Amino acid sequence: MPEPSLAPPLHPYYPIEAQIVGYLANEWNTLELCSMFAAGCAAIFSVTYAVVKRVRPSTSASDLITILWFVLCGCIHLFFEGYFAYNFRRMGGMQDLFGQLWKEYSLSDSRYLTQDAFVLCMETITAAFWGPLSFVTAAFITIDHPLRHAFQIVVSLGQLYGDVLYYATCMFDHYILDLSYSRPEAAYFWGYFVFMNSFWIVIPLYLLCSSAGATWRAFEALDKADKILKGKAGAVNGSAKKRL
């Protein structure tokens, strides 16, 4: 009988000694799962595009792209990450589409299968807050609501901070504790963990700066209008004084 430490791992995840409750191997392969995920994103984009073009045909291209982004985020945060937050105790054995997608992604980060405190808390907040608020932001952009930029700043910073912490806690465990959660193949670490999550660094950072710039210009314009009005009032007072 082999030593327990020499026995082959019962799952494909790293670290190989990770405890994954009730693990069942995926039935769909990587290509099938990635294709289904891409098809889901394409469907979300198509429906959103059609709705926005109907509700407000005059929407600018940049606003339209931002709406598509926030609707995609809303769906991913609320449904996909919400699925994880709801099922976190039994992720290893989930065999429906979302379950298999999470098990595929977890090849790059096994914390999704091992009930990690930070990942669960961050994902729960993302699902409960940034998910619904992403839809609200998309709606606010569509109707050009005055709260649009405040919401865009809040949701984008929430995504950005969560993602930075997500990378940082993993890097800490990698460099300080010498503990890696990704399989050694470069495609998993660089393709899933780094590349997929980098969207939620780059795009929120751009949208955050863009909305901060818009509020800057808005308050500057109001200041100018205020000074012009005060100047006019001053001139009226001045000419009234001259008449007296």
Add this chain to the structure above:
Amino acid sequence: MPEPSLAPPLHPYYPIEAQIVGYLANEWNTLELCSMFAAGCAAIFSVTYAVVKRVRPSTSASDLITILWFVLCGCIHLFFEGYFAYNFRRMGGMQDLFGQLWKEYSLSDSRYLTQDAFVLCMETITAAFWGPLSFVTAAFITIDHPLRHAFQIVVSLGQLYGDVLYYATCMFDHYILDLSYSRPEAAYFWGYFVFMNSFWIVIPLYLLCSSAGATWRAFEALDKADKILKGKAGAVNGSAKKRL
């Protein structure tokens, strides 16, 4: 010789089996440390109050209180939390004022002495970003800069999200893993962990809503001004058309 598990713990922190590298007991007691912390806060408030009253005597009471808050946050984030982020590997043996203050606070959360990945990452981001940005926000409020509200939203949400995750990861370990980081005396858990951190839930939430409201009113005022100008332009066009 007693069993290792029955030996008294070498430190006063929970869980009692926590490994604290190079632990040295504090030389100042709780009252002395709390008094010095309170004196530090009072000094920060006094200097800030004097500077603001000199730079802009017309500052409103609510703006003045907000400036005091952000300067206090800037000092705590940058210097006190920055001290932790810089010294996280050797916190157990630090005997200067900040070191002893952290060891006193850690009675309610030993993760500060055990190189916890989430606590270190969150504190490093807080020190590196919310610290300097708190000072910038305080300065922007003092000079009534048009970016004031955007910065207030960013810093407040950063503090709020960090604090919610801080509470949540601790609650997860407490309820799911049955692992408590606080000493059992109520004063530590409720006084230090819950009460002291609750300031960074309540105040940022209020300031976030307040600044979101201000940007709402700003964009609404600009929309109205835009419509009035368009209306006037329309009326001018209309009367011009009549003359033709």
